Amino acid sequence: MAQTKKVGDHCSKPTLPLCRSSKCVKYGIVLDAGSSHTNLYVYEWPAEKENDTGVVHQVEVCKVEGLGISGYSQDTEKAGLSLQHCMKRAQEVVPEQQHRETPVYLGATAGMRLLSLQNRSMADRVLSAVEKTLRSSPFNFQGARVISGQEEGAYGWITINYLLGNFKQPGWLNFLPHLRSSRGTSGALDLGGASTQITFAPDQELIESQENSLHFRLYGKNYNVYTHSFLCYGKDQALRLKLATDLQSTQNGSLLDPCFHLGYLRIMNISDLYTNPCIANGEQQLPFTQLHLQGNGDYQRCRMTIQKIFNTSYCPYSSCAFNGIFLPPLQGEFGAFSAFYFVMNFLNLTTEKSPVPLDKATSAVESFCSRPWHEVKAEFPKIKEKYLSEYCFSGTYILSLLENGYGFTMEKWQNIQFLGKIGSSDAGWTLGYMLNLTNMIPAEKPPTRPLSHASYVGLMVFCSLVLVAVLLLSWLTFHKPKCLQKGLI
Numbered sequence: 042m043a044q045t046k047k048v049g050d051h052c053s054k055p056t057l058p059l060c061r062s063s064k065c066v067k068y069g070i071v072l073d074a075g076s077s078h079t080n081l082y083v084y085e086w087p088a089e090k091e092n093d094t095g096v097v098h099q100v101e102v103c104k105v106e107g108l109g110i111s112g113y114s115q116d117t118e119k120a121g122l123s124l125q126h127c128m129k130r131a132q133e134v135v136p137e138q139q140h141r142e143t144p145v146y147l148g149a150t151a152g153m154r155l156l157s158l159q160n161r162s163m164a165d166r167v168l169s170a171v172e173k174t175l176r177s178s179p180f181n182f183q184g185a186r187v188i189s190g191q192e193e194g195a196y197g198w199i200t201i202n203y204l205l206g207n208f209k210q211p212g213w214l215n216f217l218p219h220l221r222s223s224r225g226t227s228g229a230l231d232l233g234g235a236s237t238q239i240t241f242a243p244d245q246e247l248i249e250s251q252e253n254s255l256h257f258r259l260y261g262k263n264y265n266v267y268t269h270s271f272l273c274y275g276k277d278q279a280l281r282l283k284l285a286t287d288l289q290s291t292q293n294g295s296l297l298d299p300c301f302h303l304g305y306l307r308i309m310n311i312s313d314l315y316t317n318p319c320i321a322n323g324e325q326q327l328p329f330t331q332l333h334l335q336g337n338g339d340y341q342r343c344r345m346t347i348q349k350i351f352n353t354s355y356c357p358y359s360s361c362a363f364n365g366i367f368l369p370p371l372q373g374e375f376g377a378f379s380a381f382y383f384v385m386n387f388l389n390l391t392t393e394k395s396p397v398p399l400d401k402a403t404s405a406v407e408s409f410c411s412r413p414w415h416e417v418k419a420e421f422p423k424i425k426e427k428y429l430s431e432y433c434f435s436g437t438y439i440l441s442l443l444e445n446g447y448g449f450t451m452e453k454w455q456n457i458q459f460l461g462k463i464g465s466s467d468a469g470w471t472l473g474y475m476l477n478l479t480n481m482i483p484a485e486k487p488p489t490r491p492l493s494h495a496s497y498v499g500l501m502v503f504c505s506l507v508l509v510a511v512l513l514l515s516w517l518t519f520h521k522p523k524c525l526q527k528g529l530i
């Protein structure tokens with residue numbers, strides 16, 4: 042994020058044209074090109090309130106089918122049509138007279154980061170095809186780019202803290218500066234298909250590795266933030282990593298997999314498993330071309346196989362997550378979103394009130410994994426088979442990552458809230474990205490008007506009436522009628 046230091050830029054001015062009417066609303070559009078598909082988000086906010094925390098909110102989300110890492114190479118025509126459909130939807134939501142001033146941004150995440158590593162020219166081709174479609178729309182297209190893992194973490198953190206209202210201190214705290222830091226920020230945990238991010242403001246001042254350190258000045262306050270994006274540890278790539286590790290110990294390509302339900306069968310081409318940079322070139326050494334996976338639904342064993350993808354044998358810092366990556370002690374509340382939410386929500390482990398304790402969450406995943414596949418399938422006929430068959434793996438992976446990877450103990454677990462939406466907006470990096478690029482989060486506190494316009498007018502009218510009354514009274518006192526004065530003498 043140090044390189045995209047636009048957040049809280051001191052020279053920030055809103056880049057969107059100002060509305061003439063005081064009631065008008067502005068719009069911004071962000072496309073999140075992820076590893077499985079693309080989502081298009083339309084945001085709106087009242088024009089006169091653009092620096093206020095929480096006023097920008099999502100009014101539309103449209104899923105662009107096929108525009109994800111697998112779709113890029115497979116059905117580009119379908120992906121193109123679906124993108125056009127979502128752009129049309131955005132044209133219906135944003136009033137026509139505002140199309141030309143409404144900015145559109147596209148950010149591609151870990152799926153594209155991996156595709157770029159594997160096949161740079163293909164990644165460039167995909168981005169330019171998408172750019173072409175977006176340029177031909179009536180909106181103000183601002184560019185398509187692959188965002189870094191650090192940016193993905195930072196913008197996710199900005200989004201949730203903006204929506205939770207954590208950046209702006211209530212006005213009365215200005216008079217009590219010693220209390221100003223009492224209201225903390227919330228950490229952000231994001232699980233995608235290809236990568237996962239952890240971002241929070243640690244207690245300790247020193248962030249031992251430069252690449253994990255971000256500095257923001259927002260609304261007049263400094264924030265030192267830790268972030269890391271684990272590429273290949275999104276839930277889809279983590280499953281591939283696990284399968285590739287398990288494959289090392291099979292002789293014939295048959296795998297009894299405890300992370301899938303008893304009775305579940307899946308056949309995969311070994312070459313498909315090895316088509317990305319997450320998995321080192323072990324394919325050549327295998328004497329078989331297909332993997333025959335057979336589930337046996339055993340949570341404890343599943344957890345043991347997952348544990349093998351986290352290398353905790355070395356740490357060059359005072360404390361680490363895994364794979365030698367620095368992680369300071371966990372601090373404060375955390376909001377966990379994207380696939381953290383999708384999976385835990387399916388497993389009924391997200392409650393509005395108090396968080397489900399870790400031991401209860403573990404038992405729930407364990408009991409779900411032990412159910413036979415035919416029973417699960419019969420109970421949830423409408424859920425995509427890919428998702429349904431992988432909830433046992435994904436639930437176990439989430440517990441492993443949070444507990445063993447990041448060190449959320451029983452006690453710290455209680456600080457995690459699984460979030461789908463905050464208000465009407467999805468938790469994710471896109472809102473933070475747009476707030477940053479439109480300069481809507483200022484570095485310094487915008488000068489606050491002590492009174493609203495209506496109260497100001499009311500006060501002026503009241504003062505004028507008092508003034509008139511005082512003048513009238515004075516006049517009556519000093520200019521008493523002469524006849525009355527005579528009569529008194």
Ligand SMILES: O=P(O)(O)OP(=O)(O)OP(=O)(O)OC[C@H]1O[C@@H](n2cnc3c(O)ncnc32)[C@H](O)[C@@H]1O
Pocket residue numbers: 073074075076077078150151152153232233234235236237275276277379380383384428
């Ligand atoms: O590129 P990265 O940064 O990895 O992130 P992403 O863009 O793939 O991340 P998403 O939030 O779009 O999706 C996260 C994962 O959740 C999966 N997913 C989406 N909806 C789901 C649902 O209802 N149940 C289970 N998984 C779901 C999806 O296929 C991805 O693997």
